[in-house]
Amino acid sequence: MPIPATPPGVVTVPSIYPVADTTALLADAATARGLTIFATIDFSGDAAAVGLSMHDARLLIVGNPKGGTPAMVACPLAALDLPLKLLVWADARGDVRVGYNAPGYLQDRYGLSDDLARPLGIVRELVSDALRPP
Numbered sequence: 001m002p003i004p005a006t007p008p009g010v011v012t013v014p015s016i017y018p019v020a021d022t023t024a025l026l027a028d029a030a031t032a033r034g035l036t037i038f039a040t041i042d043f044s045g046d047a048a049a050v051g052l053s054m055h056d057a058r059l060l061i062v063g064n065p066k067g068g069t070p071a072m073v074a075c076p077l078a079a080l081d082l083p084l085k086l087l088v089w090a091d092a093r094g095d096v097r098v099g100y101n102a103p104g105y106l107q108d109r110y111g112l113s114d115d116l117a118r119p120l121g122i123v124r125e126l127v128s129d130a131l132r133p134p
Helices: 019-032 043-049 065-074 076-080 103-110 114-130
Strands: 010-015 036-042 057-063 084-090 096-101
Touching (some): 019 036, 019 057, 019 084, 043 057, 057 065, 065 076, 076 103, 096 103, 103 114
Antiparallel strands (some): 010 096, 036 057, 084 096
């Protein structure tokens, strides 16, 4: 079965910046908002290290334990998607995009109340702020 260009529940946003710059802008915006950068995974770099190639791709894992912990207490399986993840990748044409799980999708997926899901909405603001043209 072919994978849809954008699966349900996933938001993709174009970036005018290269993958490394986009990732750095997102990390800076996250830090400015008081979020913790838990990890950055360089998928393409890791692939190259074992002799494989792929288009540039990085995963930024960010969050705020104060916002995410209550959701994970209410539904422990929410930890599968928390902290929040932002995938930054270049496609075959070199176009760069950022993808993340839609907050509403996560809310529905785990049956979170509006109060528990509200902190997840920061991902939209983060991406919007970070990718704003100079």
